[in-house]
Amino acid sequence: MVTMQDVARASGVSVMTVSNVINGRNVSPETRGRVLEAIDTLGYRVNLAARNLRKGRTGTIGLAVPEVDSPYFAQLAARIITHAEAAGFRVAIEQTGLSREKELTTLAQSRNYQYDGVILSVVGLGKEDAALLQVDFPAVILGERIFDGPLDHLAMANVEGARAATEHLLGAGRRRIAMIAEVEAEPDSGVASLRFHGYRDALLGAGIAVDPDLVVAPRNVTMPAGRDAVRELLDRGHDIDAVFCLTDTLAIGAMRGLADAGLRVPDDVMVIGFDDIIEARFTIPSLSTVDPGHDFMARTAVEMLIERIERKGTAGPPREVISPARVVARESTRPAADRA
Amino acid sequence: MVTMQDVARASGVSVMTVSNVINGRNVSPETRGRVLEAIDTLGYRVNLAARNLRKGRTGTIGLAVPEVDSPYFAQLAARIITHAEAAGFRVAIEQTGLSREKELTTLAQSRNYQYDGVILSVVGLGKEDAALLQVDFPAVILGERIFDGPLDHLAMANVEGARAATEHLLGAGRRRIAMIAEVEAEPDSGVASLRFHGYRDALLGAGIAVDPDLVVAPRNVTMPAGRDAVRELLDRGHDIDAVFCLTDTLAIGAMRGLADAGLRVPDDVMVIGFDDIIEARFTIPSLSTVDPGHDFMARTAVEMLIERIERKGTAGPPREVISPARVVARESTRPAADRA
DNA sequence: AGATCGCGATGTAACGTTAAAGTCGCTGAC
DNA sequence: GTCAGCGACTTTAACGTTACATCGCGATCT
Numbered sequence: 001m002v003t004m005q006d007v008a009r010a011s012g013v014s015v016m017t018v019s020n021v022i023n024g025r026n027v028s029p030e031t032r033g034r035v036l037e038a039i040d041t042l043g044y045r046v047n048l049a050a051r052n053l054r055k056g057r058t059g060t061i062g063l064a065v066p067e068v069d070s071p072y073f074a075q076l077a078a079r080i081i082t083h084a085e086a087a088g089f090r091v092a093i094e095q096t097g098l099s100r101e102k103e104l105t106t107l108a109q110s111r112n113y114q115y116d117g118v119i120l121s122v123v124g125l126g127k128e129d130a131a132l133l134q135v136d137f138p139a140v141i142l143g144e145r146i147f148d149g150p151l152d153h154l155a156m157a158n159v160e161g162a163r164a165a166t167e168h169l170l171g172a173g174r175r176r177i178a179m180i181a182e183v184e185a186e187p188d189s190g191v192a193s194l195r196f197h198g199y200r201d202a203l204l205g206a207g208i209a210v211d212p213d214l215v216v217a218p219r220n221v222t223m224p225a226g227r228d229a230v231r232e233l234l235d236r237g238h239d240i241d242a243v244f245c246l247t248d249t250l251a252i253g254a255m256r257g258l259a260d261a262g263l264r265v266p267d268d269v270m271v272i273g274f275d276d277i278i279e280a281r282f283t284i285p286s287l288s289t290v291d292p293g294h295d296f297m298a299r300t301a302v303e304m305l306i307e308r309i310e311r312k313g314t315a316g317p318p319r320e321v322i323s324p325a326r327v328v329a330r331e332s333t334r335p336a337a338d339r340a
Numbered sequence: 341m342v343t344m345q346d347v348a349r350a351s352g353v354s355v356m357t358v359s360n361v362i363n364g365r366n367v368s369p370e371t372r373g374r375v376l377e378a379i380d381t382l383g384y385r386v387n388l389a390a391r392n393l394r395k396g397r398t399g400t401i402g403l404a405v406p407e408v409d410s411p412y413f414a415q416l417a418a419r420i421i422t423h424a425e426a427a428g429f430r431v432a433i434e435q436t437g438l439s440r441e442k443e444l445t446t447l448a449q450s451r452n453y454q455y456d457g458v459i460l461s462v463v464g465l466g467k468e469d470a471a472l473l474q475v476d477f478p479a480v481i482l483g484e485r486i487f488d489g490p491l492d493h494l495a496m497a498n499v500e501g502a503r504a505a506t507e508h509l510l511g512a513g514r515r516r517i518a519m520i521a522e523v524e525a526e527p528d529s530g531v532a533s534l535r536f537h538g539y540r541d542a543l544l545g546a547g548i549a550v551d552p553d554l555v556v557a558p559r560n561v562t563m564p565a566g567r568d569a570v571r572e573l574l575d576r577g578h579d580i581d582a583v584f585c586l587t588d589t590l591a592i593g594a595m596r597g598l599a600d601a602g603l604r605v606p607d608d609v610m611v612i613g614f615d616d617i618i619e620a621r622f623t624i625p626s627l628s629t630v631d632p633g634h635d636f637m638a639r640t641a642v643e644m645l646i647e648r649i650e651r652k653g654t655a656g657p658p659r660e661v662i663s664p665a666r667v668v669a670r671e672s673t674r675p676a677a678d679r680a
Numbered sequence: 681a682g683a684t685c686g687c688g689a690t691g692t693a694a695c696g697t698t699a700a701a702g703t704c705g706c707t708g709a710c
Numbered sequence: 711g712t713c714a715g716c717g718a719c720t721t722t723a724a725c726g727t728t729a730c731a732t733c734g735c736g737a738t739c740t
Contacts, residue, residue, distance in 0.1 A: 001696090003695095003696055003697085004696065004697070005696080013719075013720090014719070014720050014721080015696090015697080015698095015720090016698080016699095016719075016720060016721080017718085017719060017720080019697070019698060020698095020718090020719085023698085026717065026718065026719090027718070027719085028717085028718060028719090031718080031719085046696085046697080047393075047454070047695085047696050047697070048454040048697095049389060049392040049393040049396075049398060049454055049695085049696080049697090050393050050695070050696035050697040050698090050725090051696080051697055051698075052389040052392075052393075052697090052725095053387075053389040053390050053392075053393045053695085053696080053697075053725050053726065053727085054696080054697045054698045054699085054724085054725055055697085055698070055699095055725085056389075056725075058388075058389060060400070060432060067418060068408065068414050068417050068418045068421065069411075069414045069415040069417075069418040069618060071409075071411070071414075074408050074409045074411075074414035075409040077408050077409075077433070078407060078408045078409040078435065081408065081433055081434075081435055082435065085434075085435075090432045090434075091432060091433060092400060092430045092431060092432045092433075093417070093421055093431060093432075093433055094421075094425075094430075095418065095421055095422065095425075114388045114399075114430065222622065223619075223622040223623075224622055227624065253622075256624050260624070278409060282562060282563040282564055282593075283563075284567065284596045284600070341726090343725095343726055343727090344726065344727070345726080353689075353690090354689070354690050354691075355690090355691095355726090355727085355728095356689075356690060356691075356692095356728080357688085357689060357690075359727070359728060360688090360689080360728095363728085366686095366687065366688060366689090367688070367689080368687090368688060368689085371688080371689080386726085386727080387725085387726050387727070388727095389725080389726080389727090390695090390725070390726035390727040390728090391726080391727055391728075392695095392727090393695050393696065393697085393725085393726080393727070393728095394694080394695055394726080394727045394728045394729085395695085395727080395728070395729095396695075
C-alpha cells in the first residue's frame with residue numbers, strides 16, 4: 001500500500017505537506033505540483049480508515065428500511081443513495097424486516113461508530129417508543145407514527161394528500177367513493193388512520209357522509225390483498241364509482257379485481273392510490289396517485305442528517321418536517337371527456 | 341467516548357486483555373467476567389475505524405448495481421445484504437446507472453473507498469473491457485458479458501434456463517412459440533443472445549424451425565415495451581399459442597397486451613418470463629418464469645467474495661460459476677386439464 | 681533436577697492520517 | 711533597526727485498536 005510517507009519521500013517534503021496538498025491547504029504552487037506528480041506516479045490513494053480514525057468520521061451513513069425489495073422502499077433507497085453520494089457520503093443499507101426490535105437495535109448499534117448518522121424508516125415503532133429513541137447520535141426518522149420524539153422527524157402530508165386524492169375523485173363527479181385501508185382502532189397513529197382522516201374530511205367537505213360499509217380493510221398491503229378487498233366491496237352489493245387505496249400496491253390489485261368483475265377503469269370505477277411508485281406509470285390503465293414528495297423527502301432527509309453530523313452531535317432541538325403531497329392524475333381517473 | 345483504556349482501568353487489567361476478551365481469545369473466566377462487567381457499566385463499544393485501520397479491513401463490501409429501484413436489482417440487493425450480514429459484513433450500495441464508465445470507476449475507486457471487496461453487477465461492460473478489470477482487489481462480477489476475465493465471475497444458466505422454459509411450453513403442447521427479446525448482432529455476448537440460443541435449441545430439438553418473424557425486439561425492458569411487442573407480434577398476423585419473454589417485466593407487459601387483444605392467458609396463449617421477480621407471483625394470472633437461482637447467486641457471490649477477502653488479495657485463478665436455473669410453473673402456463 | 685511447555689496476561693509498536701504547535705525566512709510598518 | 715505578521719513548511723503527538731514478542735509461573739516430561 002502506498003502511503004503519504006512514500007509520497008513525501010518521493011517528492012522531498014514532509015507528510016504534513018502531502019496532507020495539506022490533498023486537503024487543499026496553503027502550499028506553494030511548485031511544491032503542490034511536485035507532490036501531485038508523485039501521487040500520480042505512485043498511484044497514492046488516501047486511506048479512509050486512517051482518516052476516519054483521526055477525524056472521528058466514517059463517511060458512511062446507515063439507511064434502515066423494512067425491506068429493500070418492496071417498490072416503495074427500493075425507490076426511496078435509490079433516491080437517498082443518489083443524494084448522499086452527491087454530498088460525499090456512502091450509504092449502507094440495513095433491513096429491519098418490519099420488526100420493532102431490529103429497528104431499535106439498528107439505531108442503538110449505529111453509534112458503534114460505523115456510521116456518521118442514520119436514516120431510519122420506521123414502521124414498527126410507535127409513539128410509546130419515543131423514549132427509546134433518546135440517543136445522542138445524528139439520526140433522522142422517516143415515518144408517520146412518532147411525533148414529539150427526541151429526533152428529527154420527516155413525515156408525509158398524509159391527511160392533506162388523502163384529502164386531495166378524494167377531492168380529485170369528487171371533482172370528477174364521483175360520489176360513491178370507497179376506501180381500501182385498515183383503519184386502526186387507536187386513532188391517528190398510523191398511516192392508514194391519517195389517510196382515512198383526509199378521505200373523511202374531503203367527503204364531509206362535499207356534504208357526503210362517510211359510509212363505514214365503503215371502507216374495507218385489506219389483509220395486508222400487497223396486490224392480491226387489494227384485489228380481494230375490491231371483491232369484498234363488490235360482494236357487499238354496493239354500487240361504487242371510485243376507490244381510494246391506501247397504497248399503489250393495493251390500487252394495482254384493486255384494478256385487477258375490478259377488471260375481474262367486468263368493471264372498466266376509469267369509466268365505471270375510478271381508482272387512485274398513494275405513493276407514486278414507478279409501477280404506477282406502467283399499469284394499464286396507468287394509475288393516478290399521490291406523490292408524497294419522494295424527492296423532497298430523500299433530499300431533506302439527507303440534508304437534515306448531514307447538518308446534524310456537521311454539528312457533531314444532536315445539538316439543537318428536534319425538527320419536524322412535513323413533505324408536501326401532490327395528486328398525479330393519470331388514466332385511472334381520467335374523465336370521459338378527455339378520452340376522444 | 342469510552343475506549344479500551346477506560347475499560348482496562350476500570351477492571352484493573354491491560355488494554356490488551358480487554359482486546360482479548362472482546363475478540364474471544366484466551367482469558368481466564370474471572371478476568372473475563374470483570375472486563376465484561378466494566379464494558380457493560382461503562383457502555384463501551386469498539387471503535388470500528390480504529391479496528392479497521394489496525395486490521396486493514398473495513399467490514400464493508402460494496403455492491404454496485406445499475407439501479408436499486410428496478411425489481412430485479414432491488415431483490416438481488418436484498419438477498420445479498422441478508423447473506424453478507426449473516427457473515428458479519430455491511431453492504432454499501434452504489435448505483436452505476438447502466439453506464440460503462442461508472443462501472444469502471446466504482447471498481448477502481450473501491451479500494452480507496454475502503455471496501456473489503458466489491459460485487460459488481462455488470463451490464464455496460466463487455467468482453468473488450470476485460471483488461472480494465474485487472475485489479476488486485478477482491479471482486480466478483482455478476483453478469484453475462486464477460487468471460488475469461490481476470491476476476492471471479494458468476495453467471496446465470498441463460499441458455500439452459502431458456503431451453504427449459506421453451507421446452508415447458510412445448511411440453512404443454514404449444515408449437516407456435518414467439519420470443520420477445522432483442523437479439524444482438526454480435527452473437528452470444530448479451531443475455532438476450534444467450535437466451536435466444538436456448539429457445540432455438542429447444543425448438544430444433546422438437547423438430548420445429550425458428551421462424552424469425554416470431555422473434556420480436558422490444559424497445560427496452562419495461563412493461564409497456566412488452567405490451568407493444570405483443571401488439572406488433574399480433575399485427576404481423578401470426579397465430580401464436582405461446583410467448584417466451586426475455587424478462588418478467590416484459591412478460592407482465594405482454595400479458596396485458598394479450599388481454600387487450602382479447603386473448604386469454606393461458607388458454608389461448610401461454611406466457612413465460614425469466615427472472616422470477618416477486619411481482620410474478622402477484623400478477624393475475626400468476627406468471628410462470630425461470631428462477632435463475634437468485635438465492636444461489638446471492639449466497640455464492642457473497643461466499644466467493646469473502647473467500648477472496650480472507651485470502652487477502654486476489655490469490656488464486658479467477659473462477660467461473662454458473663447458477664442453475666429452474667422453471668417455475670404458475671398459472672400463465674397451466675394446461676387446461678389442471679383447471680377444474 | 682533441569683528443561684520444556686502452555687497458559688494467562690502484559691508492554692510495545694505500529695496502522696496512516698491530521699490537528700496543533702512550532703520553525704524559519706521574508707515583508708513591511710513604525 | 712526592530713519586530714509583528716504572514717506564508718510555507720515541519721515536528722510532534724495523538725486517534726483506538728491489534729500483532730507480536732515477551733514474561734512469570736505452575737505443570738509435565740525426560
